[in-house]
Amino acid sequence: MAKAYWLFKSDPEDFGVAELKKCKNKTSLWDGVRNYQARNLLRDKIKVGDGVLFYHSQEKPPAVVALAKVVRAGYPDPTQFDKRSKYYDPKSTHEDPRWFVVDIRHERDLKRPVTLPEIRETPGLDKMVLVNRSRLSVQPVRPDEYKIIVKMGQST
DNA sequence: GCCAACGTTGGC
């Protein structure tokens, strides 16, 4: 199957690119997603080798800042079973886990951030989920959209 | 910090 692309949103106050790079092998599980649409993507659609646009929300301006790669496909989110975690979900069971994660590895930072206002103005990117359904925290990206953003992030 | 958009919950 052809490689697919995704956009993962993070709040850099909480867990941004800097934190991902500090992880062992620059790899971390992507935990805490508690939205069913995003869950379905993590569980069913996102595969090893897929490309990830790493996006910082809550920034001025919000922007795609780095590229990452999926290194492990969907498995149950351990935080849902951890009573001390803010992501603990008492209704979830090991037999029938409700929430899923994937592992991603940091590949490289873009030479410059590609900002949301820019993305809105760029022909070919106006159909992105990011522009139209901004609250979805894990979302599909078309290959042509991915290429355009990577290219924008190359130029100074 | 505000608030619009939108997802979730729960009473009926």
Place this chain on the structure above:
DNA sequence: GCCAACGTTGGC
């Protein structure tokens, strides 16, 4: 199964 109330996200 509807929908009002409520909580959260995220751009500005």
